[in-house]
Amino acid sequence: MASAFTMTSEVSLSAVREQIKPSRPQEFSGNTPSLAVKVRGLVKRYRDGTEANRHIDLEVRRGEVVTILGPNGAGKTTFLRQLSTELRPTAGSITVFDADAIKEPAHAKRAMGITPQEAGVFERLTVREHFEFFARFKRLPKKAARAAAHEVIADLGLEAETNRRVGTLSGGQRRRILIGLALLGHPPLLVLDEPTTGLDPSSRHAVWRVIRRAVSDGAAVILSTHYMEEAERLSDRIGIIAQGRLVAFGALDELLGRLDRSYRLSYRNPIDPLSETCVRYCVNFAEAQTHVVREKLSEYSIARASLEDVYFTLTGEAFDKDEKGEAACLE
Amino acid sequence: MPRVTDIACVFRIQLASMRRELGPFLLAALIFPSGMYLFANAVAGAEVRLDQNRLRFLAASIVFSLSLTSLSWLGYLLLENRFTGRLKLFATLPIAPSSYLLGVLVFAIAQAMLGTVSLLLVGRALGVHMQPTFVLLALVIALTILCLCGLGAIVSASARSFSQGSLLTDTLGAGLVLLAPVYYAPEMLPRGARVFAQLLPTSFAARAVLTTLAGGHEIGGDLLALLLTAAVTLTFGFKLMKWRED
Numbered sequence: 198m199a200s201a202f203t204m205t206s207e208v209s210l211s212a213v214r215e216q217i218k219p220s221r222p223q224e225f226s227g228n229t230p231s232l233a234v235k236v237r238g239l240v241k242r243y244r245d246g247t248e249a250n251r252h253i254d255l256e257v258r259r260g261e262v263v264t265i266l267g268p269n270g271a272g273k274t275t276f277l278r279q280l281s282t283e284l285r286p287t288a289g290s291i292t293v294f295d296a297d298a299i300k301e302p303a304h305a306k307r308a309m310g311i312t313p314q315e316a317g318v319f320e321r322l323t324v325r326e327h328f329e330f331f332a333r334f335k336r337l338p339k340k341a342a343r344a345a346a347h348e349v350i351a352d353l354g355l356e357a358e359t360n361r362r363v364g365t366l367s368g369g370q371r372r373r374i375l376i377g378l379a380l381l382g383h384p385p386l387l388v389l390d391e392p393t394t395g396l397d398p399s400s401r402h403a404v405w406r407v408i409r410r411a412v413s414d415g416a417a418v419i420l421s422t423h424y425m426e427e428a429e430r431l432s433d434r435i436g437i438i439a440q441g442r443l444v445a446f447g448a449l450d451e452l453l454g455r456l457d458r459s460y461r462l463s464y465r466n467p468i469d470p471l472s473e474t475c476v477r478y479c480v481n482f483a484e485a486q487t488h489v490v491r492e493k494l495s496e497y498s499i500a501r502a503s504l505e506d507v508y509f510t511l512t513g514e515a516f517d518k519d520e521k522g523e524a525a526c527l528e
Numbered sequence: 529m530p531r532v533t534d535i536a537c538v539f540r541i542q543l544a545s546m547r548r549e550l551g552p553f554l555l556a557a558l559i560f561p562s563g564m565y566l567f568a569n570a571v572a573g574a575e576v577r578l579d580q581n582r583l584r585f586l587a588a589s590i591v592f593s594l595s596l597t598s599l600s601w602l603g604y605l606l607l608e609n610r611f612t613g614r615l616k617l618f619a620t621l622p623i624a625p626s627s628y629l630l631g632v633l634v635f636a637i638a639q640a641m642l643g644t645v646s647l648l649l650v651g652r653a654l655g656v657h658m659q660p661t662f663v664l665l666a667l668v669i670a671l672t673i674l675c676l677c678g679l680g681a682i683v684s685a686s687a688r689s690f691s692q693g694s695l696l697t698d699t700l701g702a703g704l705v706l707l708a709p710v711y712y713a714p715e716m717l718p719r720g721a722r723v724f725a726q727l728l729p730t731s732f733a734a735r736a737v738l739t740t741l742a743g744g745h746e747i748g749g750d751l752l753a754l755l756l757t758a759a760v761t762l763t764f765g766f767k768l769m770k771w772r773e774d
Contacts, residue, residue, distance in 0.1 A: 282772065333537045
């Protein structure tokens with residue numbers, strides 16, 4: 198069996214990120230402060246006693262993308278719902294561009310474009326009508342609303358569907374409409390809860406493009422996702438929530454630096470080549486190679502630990518069931 | 529504070545949706561109530577020759593139309609907005625919850641006016657003799673709609689599921705008209721049910737509509753009752769509506 202060897206160096210990863218990163222944010226128009234979001238001691242305790250968010254502190258600056266990662270039920274959506282003023286926190290404070298989002302939700306929402314994880318659209322309205330009406334809600338004058346609708350439709354690749362009723366569109370197209378509604382009027386803060394879930398790769402790239410453009414215009418973006426690639430590609434900083442706590446927050450390189458064993462050796466058992474893939478974390482490349490030689494591995498790969506590895510380490514989550522072989526062999 | 533632009537936008541969203549569902553609207557606002565008018569005439573037999581009876585059946589059918597288009601249909605719409613996540617979409621916007629509710633109410637009133645005018649034309653075509661006082665009639669229609677929409681808002685905000693809510697709005701939409709002495713005289717009800725039935729908003733509405741269709745003006749008591757009911761139901765409905773969760 199031919200040997201397989203893959204290595205993703207830190208340098209190449211940074212280069213890739215640099216290549217796809219947006220140009221640095223320009224000054225945002227108006228007198229909006231540089232700090233878009235400031236969260237302090239945020240706690241959400243539901244009536245049944247469940248503590249969905251525990252003392253979360255976080256800041257988001259203008260011109261940056263902050264991605265929130267975490268397992269299902271970890272408290273990501275609860276956090277974003279509080280930020281978007283939909284859910285009242287039990288304790289703590291949320292400031293959006295110096296406005297108290299808890300006491301003055303309507304005021305804070307004027308600065309926000311929000312895409313909830315789940316929201317309905319008006320099936321009998323056309324795509325254009327959706328955008329025009331919602332642009333008016335965002336206080337754009339008629340002509341500007343029309344222009345904003347046109348711009349968002351083009352940005353999200355929905356031109357062919359402009360006059361189609363939303364009820365006839367696919368789930369992915371509807372999702373793009375929800376994202377487009379948040380983008381209307383160029384709000385200085387975008388709060389997007391799993392914006393690209395259910396989108397095909399080209400739609401996902403279209404959404405990334407518009408997010409990058411918003412950021413390059415000076416907007417702050419805070420989004421949640423389950424896609425590590427999305428987090429790696431889009432984010433300036435990444436937060437990981439586990440069991441309601443923000444267990445890590447920083448740039449990708451900072452998070453990777455938190456791993457003691459930063460090399461990932463994936464291999465198949467040489468005695469049983471049909472077995473599931475096993476994973477071993479090593480302190481350095483040499484240790485990984487030593488293991489390959491000692492175990493006489495023929496099919497393996499060595500790579501720098503990725504965000505996914507950080508995620509699994511920090512959340513204490515086992516690998517997904519589809520990868521239970523890996524979990525079983527995890528060393 | 530509600531904004532006129534926001535109210536107008538909510539109104540236009542409802543209007544655009546309704547335009548594409550004109551069939552069901554005509555059925556609820558015009559065809560079914562017209563059928564009920566003919567049915568009541570047929571059941572009344574010889575008595576239908578009395579103009580007063582025909583006028584009562586027309587007034588009853590107008591109230592039936594109002595109930596179906598406000599409580600049943602708009603209640604259903606509010607339920608749909610809540611359970612399909614559209615309310616959440618509104619909640620992401622910097623608009624006051626009262627703008628949403630006012631937009632829906634203004635639309636309901638406009639829709640009711642349209643249905644009422646259509647039924648008056650049907651009445652004329654069927655030879656019903658009437659001398660409507662239009663201003664008073666419009667006031668009665670508006671207050672009736674506010675009452676019924678308030679009930680619809682309470683049901684839609686407190687229903688535990690979509691199916692439970694839609695069953696309730698449908699049942700109430702028809703039930704409030706059939707239980708109240710609208711198509712028949714109050715004396716035909718058992719004594720125990722009479723007081724209860726006469727306290728239903730549809731009873732006040734039917735009496736007021738009948739009076740204004742006959743050219744009368746003595747509807748102060750009914751208007752006051754409708755106004756109080758509307759204030760109570762709308763306040764409760766608005767309070768129950770979950771714009772922001774705790």
